[in-house]
Amino acid sequence: MLIGAHVSPAGGPAKAVERGEALGARAIQIFNQNPRAWKPTVYSAEQVEAFREALAAGPVDALLIHAVYLLNAASDDPQIRERTLTSLVASLRAGAALGAHAVVLHPGSAKTGDVGPAIARAGSLFREALAESEGCALHLENTAGAGGTLGRSFGELAALLDAAGGDARLGVCLDSCHMLASGIEIRTAQALASAVDACEAQVGPGRIGSLHLNDSQTPLGSNRDRHADVGQGELGLDGCRVFLSEPRFDALPCVLETPGPERKGPTAEEVSLCLRLREEGLAARG
Numbered sequence: 042m043l044i045g046a047h048v049s050p051a052g053g054p055a056k057a058v059e060r061g062e063a064l065g066a067r068a069i070q071i072f073n074q075n076p077r078a079w080k081p082t083v084y085s086a087e088q089v090e091a092f093r094e095a096l097a098a099g100p101v102d103a104l105l106i107h108a109v110y111l112l113n114a115a116s117d118d119p120q121i122r123e124r125t126l127t128s129l130v131a132s133l134r135a136g137a138a139l140g141a142h143a144v145v146l147h148p149g150s151a152k153t154g155d156v157g158p159a160i161a162r163a164g165s166l167f168r169e170a171l172a173e174s175e176g177c178a179l180h181l182e183n184t185a186g187a188g189g190t191l192g193r194s195f196g197e198l199a200a201l202l203d204a205a206g207g208d209a210r211l212g213v214c215l216d217s218c219h220m221l222a223s224g225i226e227i228r229t230a231q232a233l234a235s236a237v238d239a240c241e242a243q244v245g246p247g248r249i250g251s252l253h254l255n256d257s258q259t260p261l262g263s264n265r266d267r268h269a270d271v272g273q274g275e276l277g278l279d280g281c282r283v284f285l286s287e288p289r290f291d292a293l294p295c296v297l298e299t300p301g302p303e304r305k306g307p308t309a310e311e312v313s314l315c316l317r318l319r320e321e322g323l324a325a326r327g
C-alpha cells in the first residue's frame with residue numbers, strides 16, 4: 042500500500058512532491074485548480090518535467106489529482122455542465138501529462154431532483170470527458186450521502202460506471218470516512234471484507250483503484266462528511282488498522298485528507314502512525 046497525503050500544489054506539482062517527501066508519503070494527492078474558481082490549470086512543459094524528475098528521484102510513487110468540489114457532473118444547468126466538462130477534461134489531460142495514477146472525482150449531486158436522471162446526466166458527461174482525453178484513469182469517489190450527492194452506495198457507483206459506458210479507465214476511490222458515514226460498517230476485518238465483497242460484486246472486479254483514509258467525526262449512517270484525524274474519530278485506531286491492512290487494498294495508493302492537529306492537513310507523525318497501524322493490522326490478521 043502506498044500510504045500518503047493530500048498536499049498543497051502551491052509552486053507547482055514538483056513542490057507537491059517535496060511536501061509529500063517531507064511527510065514520508067509514498068503517494069500524494071493535489072487539487073489541480075483553485076478549489077474556488079472555474080479556471081482549469083494547464084501545466085507548462087517545464088513544470089511537467091520538474092515533476093517527473095522529482096518523482097523519479099524520491100520515494101513518492103503515485104499521484105492522485107482530486108478534481109475540485111465546484112464540479113457537478115450531474116447538474117441540469119447547461120453552464121455548470123459545460124464548466125464541469127471543461128475542468129474535468131483539463132484534469133484528465135493534466136493527469137496524463139504528469140503520469141497520475143488517477144483523477145479522483147465526487148460523482149456529482151442530484152440536488153433536490155431525481156437520482157435516476159442525475160446519474161444518466163453524470164454518466165454522459167464522464168463519457169465525453171473520457172473521449173476528450175486519453176491515458177489517465179477516472180476514479181469516482183464514494184460519498185457520505187449528504188443531500189443529493191451521488192455515490193452514497195456501491196449500487197449508485199455501479200450505476201454511474203454503467204451510465205459512463207463502463208470504460209476500462211473508470212474505477213472507484215473508496216473513502217473510509219464516507220463509507221462509515223453512508224452506513225457501511227468497516228471497523229472489523231470481517232465487516233470490511235464483506236463491504237469490499239459487496240463493492241466488487243456491484244462495481245465489478247478490479248475497479249477499486251484508490252483509497253482515502255480519513256477518520257470520521259460523525260457516526261455510522263450519519264450521512265455527514267466530517268473528517269477526523271486518524272484514530273481520533275468513529276473508526277478509531279482499530280478501524281484504521283483494519284482499513285490499512287485489508288489485503289485487497291495492498292497495491293493501492295491510500296492518502297490522508299485529515300484536518301491535522303493544526304488544521305493544516307496531515308502531518309509526518311500521522312503518516313508514520315499509519316505505517317505502524319498497517320503493520321499492526323497485518324500482524325493481527327496473522
Ligand SMILES: [Zn+2]
Pocket residue numbers: 182216253298
Ligand atoms: Zn475523500
Ligand SMILES: [Zn+2]
Pocket residue numbers: 216218219266267268
Ligand atoms: Zn470527505
